[in-house]
Each structure stands twice: as C-alpha cells, then as structure tokens.
Amino acid sequence: MEDPADSGGGTAVSTGPSMLVTEIRCPAGARPLRLLEWKVKPGSLVNVDSVLALCAPIPVEKEAGSEPREQSNRLPEKKVKSDRAGVVRELCCQLGQVISPGAVLARIEECSHPIVMKGLCAECGQDLTQLQNKNGKQQVPISTATVSMVHSVPELMVSSEQAEQLGREDQQRLHCNRKLVLMVDLDQTLIHTTEQHCQRMSNKGIFHFQLGRGEPMLHTRLRPHCKDFLEKIAKLYELHVFTFGSRLYAHTIAGFLDPEKKLFSHRILSRDECIDPFSKTGI
Numbered sequence: 001m002e003d004p005a006d007s008g009g010g011t012a013v014s015t016g017p018s019m020l021v022t023e024i025r026c027p028a029g030a031r032p033l034r035l036l037e038w039k040v041k042p043g044s045l046v047n048v049d050s051v052l053a054l055c056a057p058i059p060v061e062k063e064a065g066s067e068p069r070e071q072s073n074r075l076p077e078k079k080v081k082s083d084r085a086g087v088v089r090e091l092c093c094q095l096g097q098v099i100s101p102g103a104v105l106a107r108i109e110e111c112s113h114p115i116v117m118k119g120l121c122a123e124c125g126q127d128l129t130q131l132q133n134k135n136g137k138q139q140v141p142i143s144t145a146t147v148s149m150v151h152s153v154p155e156l157m158v159s160s161e162q163a164e165q166l167g168r169e170d171q172q173r174l175h176c177n178r179k180l181v182l183m184v185d186l187d188q189t190l191i192h193t194t195e196q197h198c199q200r201m202s203n204k205g206i207f208h209f210q211l212g213r214g215e216p217m218l219h220t221r222l223r224p225h226c227k228d229f230l231e232k233i234a235k236l237y238e239l240h241v242f243t244f245g246s247r248l249y250a251h252t253i254a255g256f257l258d259p260e261k262k263l264f265s266h267r268i269l270s271r272d273e274c275i276d277p278f279s280k281t282g283i
Contacts, residue, residue, distance in 0.1 A: 020109070020110045020112070021089060021107050021108065021109050021110070022084065022086075022107065022108050022109075022110055023104045023106075023107055024052065024082060024083075024104070024105050024106045024107065024108055025102050025103060025104055025105060026080070026099045026100065026101055026102060026103050026104075026105055027080075027101065028101050028102045029101060030057075030101050031057050031058055031101070032057070032058040032098050032099060032100050032101065033055035033056065033057055033058065033078065033080070033098070033099045034055060034056045034057075034058060034096065034097070034098050034099070035053055035055055035093050035094070035095055035096065035097050035098075035099055036053075036054045036055055036056055036077065036095070036096075037053065037054040037095070038052070038053050038091060038095070039051045039052060039053055039054060039079075040052055040053075040088045040091075040106075041088065041091070042088055042089060042090060042091060043087065043088065044087070044088045045086075045087055045088075045124060046082045046085060046086060046087070046088060046108065047082070047085045047124060047125060047126055048082065048083060048084060048085055048126065049081050049082070049083075050081060050082045051079045051080070051081055052080050052081060052082050052088075052105065052106060053079075053080045053093075053105065054077055054078075054079060054080075055077065055078050055079075055080055055099070056075065056077050056078070057075040057076075057078060058098060059075060080105065082108065084108065084110055085110070085111045085121070085124040085125075085126040086108040086109050086110040086111045086124065087108065087109045087111070088106055088107075088108055089106075089107045089108060089109050090106060090107040091105075091106050092104045092105060092106055092107065093105055093106075111123050111124040111126065112143070112144045112159065113126065113128060113143035113144065113145055114144050114145055114158060114159035114161065114162050115145060115156075115157070115158050115159070115162060116128065116143060116145040116156075116157045116158075117153075117155055117156050117157075118155045121143075128143060144159035144160065144161070145157035145158050145159050145162075146159070146160065147159070147160055147162075147163040149162075149163055149166055154247075174238060177238070179236065179237055179238045180237055180238070181237065181238050181240055182233065182237035182238065182239055182240070183240050183242050183269075184230075184239055184240065184241050184242065185242050185243070186241060186242065186243040186245070186250070186253055187243055187244070187245065189223075190222065190223055190226050190230075190257065191220050191221065191222055191223065191226070191253060191256075191257075192220070192221050192223070193218055193219065193220040193221075193245075193253075194218070194219055195216045195217065195218060195219070196219070197217065197219050205221055205222050205224075206219055206220065206221045207219070207220045207221075207222075207256050209252060211246070211248050211249060211252065212248075220253060220256065222256070222257070226257065227257065230257060230258070230263050231263070234262075234263045238267070239263050239264055239267065240264070240267040240268075240269060241253075241254055241257075241264050241267065241268045241269065242269045242270075243269075243270055244270075245270060246270055247270040249270070250268050250269070250270035251268060251270075254268050
C-alpha cells in the first residue's frame with residue numbers, strides 16, 4: 001500500500017528569495033508507523049509521488065473484554081510518498097522509530113521551477129501541466145519562471161533571477177566584444193513584402209513563398225545591396241531582427257537574408273514575442 005506524505009499541516013519556512021523548505025509529515029488520521037527503510041537521503045532529488053520511506057503500520061492492540069479489532073498478523077508495508085518536488089534537506093526519524101500521525105518525517109526544499117520548457121521543469125523534471133494531488137484537484141505549482149529569454153523558443157521560460165544573470169552575462173559578452181546591439185527592422189526597411197504579384201515583375205531578388213497550406217502567396221524583395229550591408233554592419237554590431245509579422249514569417253525572411261545563420265543566429269523578434277502572455281497586449 002502507498003500513502004502520500006502529509007505536508008498540508010506542515011510548516012513552510014522561507015530561507016531565501018526562491019527557497020522554501022517544507023516539513024513532510026506522516027499522514028494524519030492514520031495509525032502509527034514503524035520506519036523500516038529510507039528510500040532517500042539528504043540531497044536526494046524527489047518528485048511528486050517519489051517514495052520517501054518504507055514503513056510498517058503498528059497493529060491495534062486487543063482490548064480487555066472485547067474481540068480483537070484486528071489480527072495480530074503483520075500488516076502490509078506502506079510506501080510513504082512525497083506530495084511535492086524538491087531536494088531532501090533533512091531526515092527527521094531513525095530506522096525502527098515509531099512515527100505517530102502528523103509527526104515530521106523529513107524536510108524538503110521545494111523546487112522553485114526556475115527554468116521551464118514546454119511545461120516541464122528543467123531542474124526537477126516535474127510536469128507542471130499535470131501536477132495533481134491524490135484527490136485529482138489541480139495544484140498550483142510554485143514556479144518562478146516568468147521570463148522568456150529566447151525569442152525563437154518562447155516555450156522556454158526562466159525566473160527573474162536567471163534572467164538577470166543571463167542579462168549580466170550578455171552585457172559582459174558585448175563589452176568584451178566591444179559591440180552594441182543593433183535592432184534591425186525588416187519590413188519597409190530591408191525588405192518589401194506584398195501579396196500582389198505583377199507578371200511583368202522581374203524575379204531577380206524576389207522570393208515567393210507561403211507560410212502554410214491555404215495561406216496567400218507572398219512576394220518579398222530585398223533592397224539593393226542588402227546582404228552586403230548586413231555583412232559589413234555585423235562586424236560592428238550584434239544584430240537583432242525585428243518584425244511585426246508572425247514568428248514563422250520572421251524566421252522565413254531571416255532565412256533569405258542569412259541562410260547560414262551567421263548574422264542573426266536566434267536573435268529574431270516577432271510580434272508573437274511582443275505580446276504579454278498575461279495581459280495579451282502588445283509592448
């Protein structure tokens with residue numbers, strides 16, 4: 001049999017801006033348990049439903065003058081599981097110790113999920129989109145990942161602390177390379193895109209493409225000497241591309257301008273990255 005640990009009545013202690021230590025307790029309302037074996041040790045990484053300990057329930061003793069409420073045979077062992085993800089910081093019971101209901105079993109430093117990719121925490125591996133308790137009620141995970149750092153991978157979110165650290169690293173890198181960032185607009189600056197196509201129009205320097213099945217054919221023309229200009233300016237600045245078009249449009253045009261990905265790399269900003277995911281408003 002398996003019992004989830006009870007942390008609902010435990011004490012949560014904040015020990016830092018993104019560190020929360022929770023007391024994991026023996027399930028309340030259950031019979032006392034004898035600790036047989038620890039399945040974790042201090043420093044172990046645990047997820048929701050990870051087995052913390054193997055315990056044996058203490059049989060109910062026979063009362064004088066009454067029928068035995070339970071046979072004295074050994075009851076099935078129980079696996080006590082964690083109800084949250086994190087790192088084990090302290091084991092609070094000894095092997096062979098009888099643990100009363102509600103007693104503290106261990107202390108776990110909860111994962112703050114500082115890096116999340118498509119709903120999965122990169123630190124503990126927890127699927128934040130399917131985090132549920134035994135009752136099937138959706139839990140609200142504690143995640144500090146609220147900042148999107150890579151324009152081309154909006155599903156990758158990091159915490160504000162991670163974002164500040166990455167920002168400082170970018171600043172140091174630019175300082176060492178002695179470069180500033182140059183935001184390069186696409187439409188009506190480097191290129192011109194239209195849905196209208198003239199049969200007499202020369203195909204020289206014009207790209208014809210669709211962004212998806214059933215989408216209109218688009219025609220994009222690069223301005224004269226556009227690629228030469230970008231190659232020269234890239235020696236002086238770190239280039240970031242911006243367009244109010246969609247993400248697919250932005251990367252398609254970037255492929256025309258920089259097929260070898262030497263000038264822009266992943267530094268492509270489209271309108272999809274300019275939308276606040278909470279307010280759904282533009283920048």
